[in-house]
Amino acid sequence: MTKGYLILETGEEFAGDWIGEEKEIAGEVVFNTSMTGYQEMLTDPSYAGQILTFCYPLIGNYGISANNEESNQPAVSAVISSEACEEPSHYESETSFSAELKKAGIPGLAQVDTRALVAAIRKHRTVRGKLVFSSDKQISGWGEYPDGALVRGVSVTEPEVYGKGEQHIVMMDFGYKKSILDYLLKQECKVTVVPYHTTAEQIKNLDPDGIVLSNGPGDPEELKGIYPVIKELTETYPTLGICLGHQLIALAYGAETEKMPFGHRGGNHPVKDVLTGKVCMTSQNHGYVVKEESLDSAEFEVLFRNVNDKSLEGIRHVSLPVQSVQFHPEAHPGPSDTEYIFTEFIQQVTNAKGGAAYAEAK
C-alpha cells in the first residue's frame, strides 16, 4: 500500500494509505458531515478544486451505482477518509469506492485520522492542503483556479434538452447536480441546460417559461460578467436560484458575498422559514454566503435563515417571482423536507405563463 500525506498550509501533517489515482494535488480542504451519500458528494460539481474530507468514519460500504451519480465526471480534487471499505455490499453496487476513484482519476487517502483533521480545519477556518507521496518533497502551489476557471471546467459546453412538458425551464449550468434536473423533470417540465456564459438574448430565443440558476463551484464574485445577464433574466422570467445560483441573484442586485469560517457541508443543517417559523432540515454544500446587511430591502426580503449561525439561507424578490435558496432542495445526500421549493417554483411559472402575470407583478 502506498503511503500518502495531507499537509496543511498551517503545517499539520496527516498520514494515510493512498487510494484511487496516484497523483499529487493541492486545494482547499473541506469536510462534509453527512453519514451517507459519499457517491453523490464525489460527483457533486460544486466540490471542484477542493479536497473533501468525509467525517463519517466508514466510506464505500454500499458501493457505487450509476443511480447515485450527480454528474458524469467527479470534479472534486481529492478525497480523505477514515476507513474505505473494499468489499461493498448492496444489490445495486457495481464497483468499489476506490476503484471508482481510480476510474475517475481522483486521488485519495484512507486510514486518516479524520477527527483530528476536521478539528484542525475548524480551528483554522479556511485552510488549503497538499496531498503528496512524501512529506519532505512538496509540490508547488496551493491549487489556484482564478477567474471562474472552476465553473468553466464543469459547465456544459453545448445546450442539452431533457424531457417534454408544458413548462419550459432553462437552467443556466454553473455545475448542476443531476438531482436538480430530476426534480424539474418530475414536475413534468421540458428542461434546456445551457452553458454558464449563454447571453440573455440567446436564452430569450429559447422561449423559456422559467429560469433555474444552478449550484456550482468556487467564489461567486468571480462570475461578475454574468450579473447583468442574471438581472435581465430575473426581470423577465420567474427564476429559482440554488446555492451558487442564489448567491449570483443577490450579487446581480448589488449585494455582497463573503467566505464563511468553514462553510456548511452536510445533510442536517436546520433552516427556519422566517415567515412561518417552520424549521426544515436541509442538505448543504457551500463556503460562501450572501451578507444579509448588503441586501437591498426595497428589492429582496429574507425567506430563510440558518438556525445554528443565523446566516442567510434564502431570499425572495418583493414583487417579481424570483426566489433563491442557499441550501439544496434537491438534497442527495440529505433530507427532502424542502422539495416543495420546486413545486412552488413551477406553480409560479404556471401563474406567470404568457407574461401577463409577470408584468402585473412588476
Ligand SMILES: NC(=O)CC[C@H](N)C(=O)O
Ligand atoms: N453548492 C454550491 O453551489 C456552492 C456555491 C459556492 N461555490 C460556495 O461554495 O459557496
